[in-house]
Amino acid sequence: MILLDTYVLIWLANEPAKLSRKAADTIRRASQQSGIAISAISLWELAWLATHGRLDISGTAEAFVERITSRTAIRPITVKVATLANQLPADYSGDPCDRLIGATALAEGIGLVTKDTRIRACKQIRTIW
Numbered sequence: 001m002i003l004l005d006t007y008v009l010i011w012l013a014n015e016p017a018k019l020s021r022k023a024a025d026t027i028r029r030a031s032q033q034s035g036i037a038i039s040a041i042s043l044w045e046l047a048w049l050a051t052h053g054r055l056d057i058s059g060t061a062e063a064f065v066e067r068i069t070s071r072t073a074i075r076p077i078t079v080k081v082a083t084l085a086n087q088l089p090a091d092y093s094g095d096p097c098d099r100l101i102g103a104t105a106l107a108e109g110i111g112l113v114t115k116d117t118r119i120r121a122c123k124q125i126r127t128i129w
Contacts (some may be wrong), residue, residue, distance in 0.1 A: 001035045002110055031061075
């Protein structure tokens with residue numbers, strides 16, 4: 001199983017050409033084998049982006065989030081995830097969503113597909129791009 005950063009999920013659904021070849025291949029393999037997942041915080045982030053006009057969607061924000069996440073496993077924000085998010089290095093992204101997504105990958109022991117260079121610089125998290 002692999003974890004997708006929120007924007008990777010958006011690109012996968014709407015603009016797959018934005019994915020690197022390695023990311024696209026990894027997602028394709030995981031989809032056929034162990035599955036793809038997102039952090040529960042990505043649900044909130046998707047709804048926020050849709051509600052605040054940051055994404056061009058048709059229909060309601062709820063329908064958009066349902067559609068875009070329909071083939072992913074939702075990984076919960078556990079006590080371990082919350083604790084790890086606060087233990088990530090200071091130079092890691094300060095965005096709480098990014099911190100919870102990275103901590104989810106770390107807690108679950110799975111790779112994180114992300115383009116974010118600050119996240120990819122963190123040696124604690126196995127990233128794919």
